[in-house]
Amino acid sequence: MWDGLVIGGGIAGLMAGIRAQERGKRVLIVSVGTGSLAFASGVLDFGRVELLRQEEKHPYVLLGETAEKAFSYFLQCCPSHHGVWGRTGMALTPLGTLRAADLLPEGLDASPLTHANRIVLVVPEGLKDFFPEVVKANLQKQFISSTIQLKRLRIEEFVDWQAVGKPIPDTVYAKFWCSEQGRETLKNLIGEMTRKMVSDSETLVFPGLHVAACPEVEKILAQAPLPVVEMTSFPPSAAGQVLYDRLRGRFKALGGELLIGSGVERVEVESGQARRAIVKSKGKEISFTAKAFVLATGGFFGRGIVASSTEVRETVFGLPLYVPPEWSESSFLGAQPYAYTGVEVDHSLRPCDPVTGKVLLENVFVVGRMLAHWDPWVGHCGGGVSLTSGFLAGGLL
Numbered sequence: 001m002w003d004g005l006v007i008g009g010g011i012a013g014l015m016a017g018i019r020a021q022e023r024g025k026r027v028l029i030v031s032v033g034t035g036s037l038a039f040a041s042g043v044l045d046f047g048r049v050e051l052l053r054q055e056e057k058h059p060y061v062l063l064g065e066t067a068e069k070a071f072s073y074f075l076q077c078c079p080s081h082h083g084v085w086g087r088t089g090m091a092l093t094p095l096g097t098l099r100a101a102d103l104l105p106e107g108l109d110a111s112p113l114t115h116a117n118r119i120v121l122v123v124p125e126g127l128k129d130f131f132p133e134v135v136k137a138n139l140q141k142q143f144i145s146s147t148i149q150l151k152r153l154r155i156e157e158f159v160d161w162q163a164v165g166k167p168i169p170d171t172v173y174a175k176f177w178c179s180e181q182g183r184e185t186l187k188n189l190i191g192e193m194t195r196k197m198v199s200d201s202e203t204l205v206f207p208g209l210h211v212a213a214c215p216e217v218e219k220i221l222a223q224a225p226l227p228v229v230e231m232t233s234f235p236p237s238a239a240g241q242v243l244y245d246r247l248r249g250r251f252k253a254l255g256g257e258l259l260i261g262s263g264v265e266r267v268e269v270e271s272g273q274a275r276r277a278i279v280k281s282k283g284k285e286i287s288f289t290a291k292a293f294v295l296a297t298g299g300f301f302g303r304g305i306v307a308s309s310t311e312v313r314e315t316v317f318g319l320p321l322y323v324p325p326e327w328s329e330s331s332f333l334g335a336q337p338y339a340y341t342g343v344e345v346d347h348s349l350r351p352c353d354p355v356t357g358k359v360l361l362e363n364v365f366v367v368g369r370m371l372a373h374w375d376p377w378v379g380h381c382g383g384g385v386s387l388t389s390g391f392l393a394g395g396l397l
Protein backbone atom coordinates (compact mmCIF):
# COMPACT_ATOMS: atom_id res chain seq x y z
CA MET A 1 0.00 0.00 0.00
CA TRP A 2 1.24 3.51 -0.87
CA ASP A 3 1.45 6.15 1.85
CA GLY A 4 0.18 8.67 -0.64
CA LEU A 5 -1.29 8.59 -4.13
CA VAL A 6 -1.21 11.93 -5.92
CA ILE A 7 -3.66 12.30 -8.79
CA GLY A 8 -2.24 14.86 -11.24
CA GLY A 9 1.41 15.75 -11.86
CA GLY A 10 1.39 19.52 -12.37
CA ILE A 11 3.18 21.85 -9.97
CA ALA A 12 0.72 21.24 -7.09
CA GLY A 13 0.93 17.43 -7.36
CA LEU A 14 4.71 17.41 -7.82
CA MET A 15 5.27 19.65 -4.79
CA ALA A 16 3.04 17.42 -2.67
CA GLY A 17 4.95 14.36 -3.86
CA ILE A 18 8.40 15.90 -3.31
CA ARG A 19 7.66 17.06 0.22
CA ALA A 20 6.04 13.77 1.24
CA GLN A 21 8.97 11.74 -0.18
CA GLU A 22 11.38 13.97 1.74
CA ARG A 23 9.41 13.16 4.87
CA GLY A 24 10.06 9.46 4.23
CA LYS A 25 6.68 8.60 2.73
CA ARG A 26 6.20 6.32 -0.28
CA VAL A 27 4.36 8.23 -2.96
CA LEU A 28 2.97 7.40 -6.40
CA ILE A 29 1.94 10.18 -8.77
CA VAL A 30 -0.49 9.20 -11.52
CA SER A 31 -0.95 11.83 -14.21
CA VAL A 32 -2.56 11.98 -17.62
CA GLY A 33 -0.25 14.77 -18.80
CA THR A 34 2.51 17.07 -17.67
CA GLY A 35 0.22 19.85 -16.46
CA SER A 36 0.28 23.54 -17.27
CA LEU A 37 3.91 24.09 -16.21
CA ALA A 38 5.19 23.31 -19.70
CA PHE A 39 2.86 25.96 -21.15
CA ALA A 40 3.61 28.56 -18.51
CA SER A 41 6.57 30.93 -18.50
CA GLY A 42 8.66 29.30 -15.77
CA VAL A 43 7.85 32.30 -13.56
CA LEU A 44 5.82 31.64 -10.42
CA ASP A 45 3.61 34.45 -9.22
CA PHE A 46 2.41 34.65 -5.64
CA GLY A 47 0.39 37.85 -5.98
CA ARG A 48 -0.21 40.16 -3.04
CA VAL A 49 -0.74 37.48 -0.43
CA GLU A 50 -1.87 39.73 2.44
CA LEU A 51 -4.35 41.56 0.21
CA LEU A 52 -5.74 38.34 -1.26
CA ARG A 53 -6.20 36.97 2.27
CA GLN A 54 -8.80 39.66 2.76
CA GLU A 55 -10.97 38.19 -0.01
CA GLU A 56 -13.61 35.98 1.54
CA LYS A 57 -12.73 32.29 0.97
CA HIS A 58 -9.64 32.90 -1.23
CA PRO A 59 -7.33 29.86 -0.74
CA TYR A 60 -4.76 32.19 0.85
CA VAL A 61 -7.17 32.66 3.78
CA LEU A 62 -6.29 29.05 4.63
CA LEU A 63 -2.80 28.96 3.15
CA GLY A 64 -1.42 32.48 3.63
CA GLU A 65 0.85 31.74 6.57
CA THR A 66 2.34 28.76 4.76
CA ALA A 67 3.09 30.71 1.56
CA GLU A 68 6.46 32.08 2.74
CA LYS A 69 7.60 28.60 3.87
CA ALA A 70 6.54 27.12 0.53
CA PHE A 71 8.44 29.91 -1.27
CA SER A 72 11.69 29.08 0.62
CA TYR A 73 11.16 25.36 0.18
CA PHE A 74 10.79 25.80 -3.57
CA LEU A 75 14.11 27.68 -3.72
CA GLN A 76 15.82 24.72 -2.04
CA CYS A 77 14.24 22.35 -4.58
CA CYS A 78 15.09 24.55 -7.58
CA PRO A 79 18.27 26.54 -6.87
CA SER A 80 18.34 27.80 -10.47
CA HIS A 81 15.27 29.92 -9.64
CA HIS A 82 15.61 32.96 -7.50
CA GLY A 83 13.44 35.37 -5.58
CA VAL A 84 13.25 37.21 -2.29
CA TRP A 85 10.06 36.90 -0.27
CA GLY A 86 8.21 40.21 -0.23
CA ARG A 87 10.36 41.76 -2.96
CA THR A 88 8.92 41.33 -6.43
CA GLY A 89 11.39 40.92 -9.31
CA MET A 90 10.96 41.72 -13.01
CA ALA A 91 10.98 39.67 -16.20
CA LEU A 92 10.44 40.54 -19.86
CA THR A 93 7.21 39.39 -21.50
CA PRO A 94 7.35 37.96 -25.07
CA LEU A 95 6.45 41.48 -26.25
CA GLY A 96 9.31 43.16 -24.42
CA THR A 97 7.29 44.81 -21.66
CA LEU A 98 8.21 44.30 -18.03
CA ARG A 99 6.12 42.11 -15.75
CA ALA A 100 6.32 41.42 -12.02
CA ALA A 101 7.78 38.03 -11.06
CA ASP A 102 8.13 36.48 -7.61
CA LEU A 103 10.10 33.29 -8.34
CA LEU A 104 11.94 33.25 -11.66
CA PRO A 105 14.77 31.41 -13.40
CA GLU A 106 17.92 33.45 -12.85
CA GLY A 107 18.38 34.12 -16.58
CA LEU A 108 14.97 35.81 -16.80
CA ASP A 109 15.85 38.45 -14.20
CA ALA A 110 15.48 41.72 -16.13
CA SER A 111 17.03 44.00 -13.50
CA PRO A 112 20.36 44.52 -15.41
CA LEU A 113 18.35 46.45 -18.01
CA THR A 114 17.74 49.30 -15.59
CA HIS A 115 21.48 50.22 -15.67
CA ALA A 116 22.14 49.60 -19.38
CA ASN A 117 23.25 52.47 -21.66
CA ARG A 118 23.00 50.21 -24.66
CA ILE A 119 20.65 47.24 -25.03
CA VAL A 120 21.39 44.80 -27.83
CA LEU A 121 18.34 42.74 -28.78
CA VAL A 122 19.34 39.45 -30.40
CA VAL A 123 17.00 38.48 -33.26
CA PRO A 124 17.28 34.73 -33.88
CA GLU A 125 15.95 34.26 -37.42
CA GLY A 126 12.68 32.38 -37.65
CA LEU A 127 11.98 32.28 -33.89
CA LYS A 128 8.26 31.59 -33.48
CA ASP A 129 6.00 34.32 -32.04
CA PHE A 130 8.86 36.78 -31.72
CA PHE A 131 8.27 40.27 -33.05
CA PRO A 132 11.58 42.19 -32.88
CA GLU A 133 10.23 45.60 -33.89
CA VAL A 134 7.48 45.41 -31.25
CA VAL A 135 9.96 44.28 -28.60
CA LYS A 136 12.40 47.02 -29.59
CA ALA A 137 9.67 49.70 -29.38
CA ASN A 138 8.55 48.44 -25.97
CA LEU A 139 12.10 48.32 -24.64
CA GLN A 140 12.65 51.87 -25.83
CA LYS A 141 9.46 53.06 -24.08
CA GLN A 142 10.59 51.57 -20.79
CA PHE A 143 14.30 52.38 -20.94
CA ILE A 144 14.12 55.83 -22.50
CA SER A 145 17.73 56.76 -21.94
CA SER A 146 19.13 53.50 -23.42
CA THR A 147 20.05 52.95 -27.05
CA ILE A 148 18.39 49.83 -28.42
CA GLN A 149 20.05 47.93 -31.26
CA LEU A 150 19.07 44.79 -33.11
CA LYS A 151 21.56 41.99 -33.72
CA ARG A 152 20.28 39.54 -36.31
CA LEU A 153 21.39 35.96 -35.96
CA ARG A 154 21.26 33.46 -38.80
CA ILE A 155 21.64 29.84 -37.74
CA GLU A 156 22.63 27.37 -40.49
CA GLU A 157 20.85 24.57 -38.63
CA PHE A 158 17.49 26.24 -39.24
CA VAL A 159 17.87 27.31 -42.87
CA ASP A 160 15.73 24.36 -44.03
CA TRP A 161 12.98 25.28 -41.58
CA GLN A 162 12.87 28.76 -42.98
CA ALA A 163 12.95 27.57 -46.58
CA VAL A 164 9.61 25.84 -45.98
CA GLY A 165 8.23 28.71 -43.86
CA LYS A 166 8.21 26.74 -40.62
CA PRO A 167 8.67 28.92 -37.52
CA ILE A 168 11.14 27.63 -34.92
CA PRO A 169 9.65 27.19 -31.45
CA ASP A 170 11.38 28.58 -28.38
CA THR A 171 11.84 25.00 -27.10
CA VAL A 172 13.74 24.00 -30.26
CA TYR A 173 16.01 27.05 -30.10
CA ALA A 174 16.70 26.35 -26.40
CA LYS A 175 17.82 22.80 -27.31
CA PHE A 176 20.01 24.12 -30.12
CA TRP A 177 22.02 26.34 -27.75
CA CYS A 178 22.78 23.26 -25.65
CA SER A 179 24.26 21.40 -28.66
CA GLU A 180 27.97 21.57 -29.52
CA GLN A 181 27.26 23.73 -32.57
CA GLY A 182 24.97 25.97 -30.53
CA ARG A 183 27.55 26.50 -27.79
CA GLU A 184 30.19 27.37 -30.41
CA THR A 185 27.84 29.90 -32.03
CA LEU A 186 27.09 31.38 -28.62
CA LYS A 187 30.79 31.74 -27.74
CA ASN A 188 31.44 33.48 -31.08
CA LEU A 189 28.52 35.83 -30.57
CA ILE A 190 29.59 36.78 -27.03
CA GLY A 191 33.17 37.27 -28.33
CA GLU A 192 31.92 39.57 -31.10
CA MET A 193 29.73 41.57 -28.68
CA THR A 194 32.67 41.93 -26.28
CA ARG A 195 34.94 43.29 -29.03
CA LYS A 196 32.26 45.80 -30.07
CA MET A 197 31.43 46.93 -26.53
CA VAL A 198 31.67 50.70 -26.25
CA SER A 199 30.90 51.01 -22.55
CA ASP A 200 30.72 48.65 -19.61
CA SER A 201 26.97 49.15 -19.16
CA GLU A 202 25.69 47.11 -22.07
CA THR A 203 23.16 44.31 -21.85
CA LEU A 204 22.16 41.59 -24.27
CA VAL A 205 18.47 40.65 -24.50
CA PHE A 206 18.32 37.10 -25.82
CA PRO A 207 15.00 35.47 -26.76
CA GLY A 208 15.04 31.71 -27.37
CA LEU A 209 17.92 31.14 -24.96
CA HIS A 210 17.41 29.42 -21.59
CA VAL A 211 20.53 29.17 -19.52
CA ALA A 212 18.95 26.79 -17.03
CA ALA A 213 18.42 24.25 -19.84
CA CYS A 214 22.06 23.11 -19.68
CA PRO A 215 25.08 23.72 -17.42
CA GLU A 216 27.51 24.25 -20.36
CA VAL A 217 25.52 27.25 -21.58
CA GLU A 218 25.40 28.51 -18.00
CA LYS A 219 29.23 28.39 -17.89
CA ILE A 220 29.63 30.29 -21.16
CA LEU A 221 27.33 33.07 -19.98
CA ALA A 222 28.94 33.23 -16.54
CA GLN A 223 32.20 34.22 -18.29
CA ALA A 224 30.56 36.81 -20.55
CA PRO A 225 31.61 40.39 -19.71
CA LEU A 226 28.09 41.71 -20.24
CA PRO A 227 24.82 40.59 -18.64
CA VAL A 228 22.47 38.49 -20.74
CA VAL A 229 18.72 38.78 -20.10
CA GLU A 230 16.38 36.08 -21.40
CA MET A 231 12.76 36.59 -22.40
CA THR A 232 9.65 34.65 -21.48
CA SER A 233 7.89 33.14 -24.47
CA PHE A 234 4.39 32.27 -25.60
CA PRO A 235 3.44 28.63 -24.85
CA PRO A 236 4.95 26.10 -25.00
CA SER A 237 7.93 27.54 -23.18
CA ALA A 238 11.39 26.08 -22.69
CA ALA A 239 11.67 27.70 -19.23
CA GLY A 240 8.39 26.04 -18.17
CA GLN A 241 9.57 22.67 -19.47
CA VAL A 242 12.90 22.96 -17.70
CA LEU A 243 11.08 23.68 -14.44
CA TYR A 244 8.79 20.70 -14.98
CA ASP A 245 11.81 18.42 -15.66
CA ARG A 246 13.58 19.70 -12.54
CA LEU A 247 10.63 19.03 -10.24
CA ARG A 248 9.95 15.64 -11.78
CA GLY A 249 13.66 14.75 -11.52
CA ARG A 250 13.72 15.76 -7.86
CA PHE A 251 10.65 13.68 -7.05
CA LYS A 252 12.19 10.61 -8.74
CA ALA A 253 15.60 11.16 -7.13
CA LEU A 254 13.86 11.02 -3.76
CA GLY A 255 12.47 7.60 -4.68
CA GLY A 256 8.99 8.68 -5.77
CA GLU A 257 7.25 6.83 -8.58
CA LEU A 258 5.45 8.39 -11.51
CA LEU A 259 2.93 6.94 -13.89
CA ILE A 260 2.47 9.40 -16.73
CA GLY A 261 0.05 9.00 -19.61
CA SER A 262 -2.61 7.22 -17.57
CA GLY A 263 -5.53 8.70 -15.71
CA VAL A 264 -7.33 7.77 -12.52
CA GLU A 265 -10.83 6.77 -13.64
CA ARG A 266 -12.35 6.77 -10.15
CA VAL A 267 -11.51 6.18 -6.51
CA GLU A 268 -13.43 3.71 -4.38
CA VAL A 269 -14.59 5.06 -1.03
CA GLU A 270 -15.52 3.17 2.15
CA SER A 271 -16.83 4.80 5.35
CA GLY A 272 -15.71 8.32 4.46
CA GLN A 273 -12.19 7.17 3.46
CA ALA A 274 -10.79 6.88 -0.06
CA ARG A 275 -9.29 3.40 -0.48
CA ARG A 276 -8.43 2.40 -4.05
CA ALA A 277 -7.70 4.34 -7.20
CA ILE A 278 -8.68 2.67 -10.45
CA VAL A 279 -6.30 3.55 -13.27
CA LYS A 280 -6.88 2.74 -16.92
CA SER A 281 -3.64 1.93 -18.67
CA LYS A 282 -3.27 0.35 -22.11
CA GLY A 283 -6.84 -0.93 -22.06
CA LYS A 284 -6.44 -2.59 -18.64
CA GLU A 285 -7.76 -1.49 -15.25
CA ILE A 286 -5.18 -1.45 -12.45
CA SER A 287 -6.02 -0.61 -8.85
CA PHE A 288 -3.71 1.12 -6.36
CA THR A 289 -4.45 1.29 -2.65
CA ALA A 290 -3.15 4.17 -0.56
CA LYS A 291 -3.48 5.54 2.95
CA ALA A 292 -4.19 9.04 1.64
CA PHE A 293 -4.82 10.79 -1.69
CA VAL A 294 -4.06 14.21 -3.15
CA LEU A 295 -6.45 15.57 -5.77
CA ALA A 296 -4.26 17.74 -8.03
CA THR A 297 -6.09 17.43 -11.33
CA GLY A 298 -5.85 21.09 -12.36
CA GLY A 299 -9.44 22.39 -12.63
CA PHE A 300 -10.81 23.13 -16.09
CA PHE A 301 -7.40 23.42 -17.76
CA GLY A 302 -6.14 20.08 -16.36
CA ARG A 303 -9.56 18.45 -16.96
CA GLY A 304 -10.10 17.75 -13.28
CA ILE A 305 -13.36 19.67 -13.80
CA VAL A 306 -15.47 19.32 -16.93
CA ALA A 307 -18.52 21.28 -17.95
CA SER A 308 -21.33 20.33 -20.33
CA SER A 309 -24.62 22.06 -21.08
CA THR A 310 -26.22 20.15 -18.21
CA GLU A 311 -23.58 19.87 -15.48
CA VAL A 312 -20.20 20.89 -14.06
CA ARG A 313 -18.43 17.82 -12.71
CA GLU A 314 -15.32 16.88 -10.70
CA THR A 315 -14.00 13.91 -12.66
CA VAL A 316 -12.35 11.55 -10.12
CA PHE A 317 -14.39 11.48 -6.88
CA GLY A 318 -17.53 13.20 -8.17
CA LEU A 319 -17.08 15.81 -5.39
CA PRO A 320 -19.65 18.58 -5.13
CA LEU A 321 -18.30 21.85 -6.51
CA TYR A 322 -18.75 25.48 -5.71
CA VAL A 323 -20.11 26.96 -8.96
CA PRO A 324 -20.56 30.76 -9.08
CA PRO A 325 -24.07 32.02 -9.85
CA GLU A 326 -22.81 33.97 -12.89
CA TRP A 327 -20.59 31.99 -15.29
CA SER A 328 -18.92 34.69 -17.35
CA GLU A 329 -18.46 38.42 -17.68
CA SER A 330 -18.76 40.25 -20.98
CA SER A 331 -15.78 42.64 -20.68
CA PHE A 332 -12.66 41.38 -22.45
CA LEU A 333 -9.83 40.73 -19.94
CA GLY A 334 -12.33 41.21 -17.11
CA ALA A 335 -12.48 38.86 -14.12
CA GLN A 336 -14.28 35.69 -15.23
CA PRO A 337 -16.50 34.22 -12.49
CA TYR A 338 -16.20 30.62 -13.79
CA ALA A 339 -12.54 30.67 -12.63
CA TYR A 340 -13.85 30.50 -9.04
CA THR A 341 -15.35 27.04 -9.67
CA GLY A 342 -13.73 24.35 -7.54
CA VAL A 343 -13.77 22.24 -4.42
CA GLU A 344 -14.24 23.91 -1.03
CA VAL A 345 -11.90 22.61 1.67
CA ASP A 346 -11.26 22.84 5.42
CA HIS A 347 -7.99 23.97 7.06
CA SER A 348 -6.40 20.60 6.25
CA LEU A 349 -7.39 20.83 2.57
CA ARG A 350 -10.01 18.09 2.95
CA PRO A 351 -13.02 18.43 0.63
CA CYS A 352 -16.18 19.88 2.18
CA ASP A 353 -19.79 20.10 1.18
CA PRO A 354 -20.22 23.69 -0.13
CA VAL A 355 -23.67 23.90 1.47
CA THR A 356 -23.18 22.29 4.91
CA GLY A 357 -19.40 22.68 5.29
CA LYS A 358 -19.17 18.99 6.34
CA VAL A 359 -15.86 17.21 5.57
CA LEU A 360 -16.62 14.63 2.88
CA LEU A 361 -13.45 12.52 2.76
CA GLU A 362 -11.05 12.28 5.69
CA ASN A 363 -7.95 11.17 3.79
CA VAL A 364 -8.15 13.29 0.60
CA PHE A 365 -6.37 16.64 0.20
CA VAL A 366 -7.35 19.01 -2.60
CA VAL A 367 -4.71 21.32 -4.12
CA GLY A 368 -3.89 23.78 -6.92
CA ARG A 369 -6.47 24.77 -9.52
CA MET A 370 -8.96 22.31 -8.02
CA LEU A 371 -9.52 24.70 -5.11
CA ALA A 372 -12.55 27.00 -5.24
CA HIS A 373 -12.73 30.79 -4.93
CA TRP A 374 -9.72 32.13 -6.82
CA ASP A 375 -8.69 33.44 -10.18
CA PRO A 376 -4.98 33.02 -11.01
CA TRP A 377 -5.07 35.68 -13.72
CA VAL A 378 -6.74 38.43 -11.75
CA GLY A 379 -4.90 37.67 -8.49
CA HIS A 380 -1.55 36.96 -10.28
CA CYS A 381 -1.17 34.05 -7.89
CA GLY A 382 -1.39 30.89 -10.08
CA GLY A 383 1.99 29.49 -9.10
CA GLY A 384 1.78 30.70 -5.49
CA VAL A 385 -1.52 29.03 -4.60
CA SER A 386 -0.62 25.80 -6.42
CA LEU A 387 2.85 25.61 -4.90
CA THR A 388 1.69 26.44 -1.38
CA SER A 389 -1.25 24.05 -1.35
CA GLY A 390 0.92 21.25 -2.79
CA PHE A 391 3.57 21.93 -0.15
CA LEU A 392 0.95 21.82 2.62
CA ALA A 393 -0.57 18.57 1.31
CA GLY A 394 2.91 17.00 1.16
CA GLY A 395 3.20 17.70 4.89
CA LEU A 396 -0.16 16.08 5.58
CA LEU A 397 0.31 12.82 3.63
Ligand SMILES: Cc1cc2nc3c(=O)[nH]c(=O)nc-3n(C[C@H](O)[C@H](O)[C@H](O)COP(=O)(O)OP(=O)(O)OC[C@H]3O[C@@H](n4cnc5c(N)ncnc54)[C@H](O)[C@@H]3O)c2cc1C
Binding pocket: 007, 008, 009, 010, 011, 012, 013, 030, 031, 032, 033, 034, 035, 036, 037, 039, 040, 041, 042, 043, 044, 045, 046, 235, 262, 263, 264, 265, 296, 297, 298, 299, 301, 302, 303, 304, 315, 316, 367, 368, 369, 370, 376, 380, 381, 382, 383, 384, 386
Ligand atom coordinates in the same frame (compact mmCIF):
# COMPACT_ATOMS: atom_id res chain seq x y z
C1 LIG B 1 -0.75 28.96 -20.35
C2 LIG B 1 -0.58 29.18 -18.88
C3 LIG B 1 0.33 30.14 -18.44
C4 LIG B 1 0.50 30.34 -17.06
N1 LIG B 1 1.41 31.26 -16.64
C5 LIG B 1 1.63 31.41 -15.32
C6 LIG B 1 2.64 32.30 -14.86
O1 LIG B 1 3.31 32.96 -15.62
N2 LIG B 1 2.81 32.42 -13.51
C7 LIG B 1 2.07 31.69 -12.60
O2 LIG B 1 2.29 31.82 -11.40
N3 LIG B 1 1.12 30.85 -13.03
C8 LIG B 1 0.88 30.69 -14.35
N4 LIG B 1 -0.08 29.82 -14.79
C9 LIG B 1 -0.95 29.20 -13.79
C10 LIG B 1 -0.29 28.08 -13.08
O3 LIG B 1 0.60 27.44 -13.95
C11 LIG B 1 -1.38 27.13 -12.58
O4 LIG B 1 -2.07 27.77 -11.56
C12 LIG B 1 -0.78 25.90 -12.01
O5 LIG B 1 0.14 25.34 -12.90
C13 LIG B 1 -1.87 24.88 -11.74
O6 LIG B 1 -1.20 23.74 -11.31
P1 LIG B 1 -1.97 22.41 -10.94
O7 LIG B 1 -0.91 21.47 -10.52
O8 LIG B 1 -3.09 22.71 -10.03
O9 LIG B 1 -2.67 21.93 -12.30
P2 LIG B 1 -2.09 21.46 -13.71
O10 LIG B 1 -0.76 22.04 -13.96
O11 LIG B 1 -3.16 21.70 -14.70
O12 LIG B 1 -1.89 19.88 -13.54
C14 LIG B 1 -2.98 19.01 -13.45
C15 LIG B 1 -2.55 17.64 -13.92
O13 LIG B 1 -3.55 16.68 -13.59
C16 LIG B 1 -3.66 15.75 -14.66
N5 LIG B 1 -4.96 15.06 -14.56
C17 LIG B 1 -6.21 15.57 -14.78
N6 LIG B 1 -7.13 14.61 -14.55
C18 LIG B 1 -6.46 13.48 -14.18
C19 LIG B 1 -6.85 12.17 -13.80
N7 LIG B 1 -8.14 11.79 -13.77
N8 LIG B 1 -5.89 11.27 -13.49
C20 LIG B 1 -4.58 11.61 -13.51
N9 LIG B 1 -4.16 12.85 -13.86
C21 LIG B 1 -5.08 13.77 -14.19
C22 LIG B 1 -3.50 16.62 -15.89
O14 LIG B 1 -3.15 15.83 -17.01
C23 LIG B 1 -2.38 17.55 -15.43
O15 LIG B 1 -1.14 16.96 -15.70
C24 LIG B 1 -0.27 29.59 -16.13
C25 LIG B 1 -1.18 28.63 -16.59
C26 LIG B 1 -1.35 28.43 -17.93
C27 LIG B 1 -2.33 27.41 -18.38
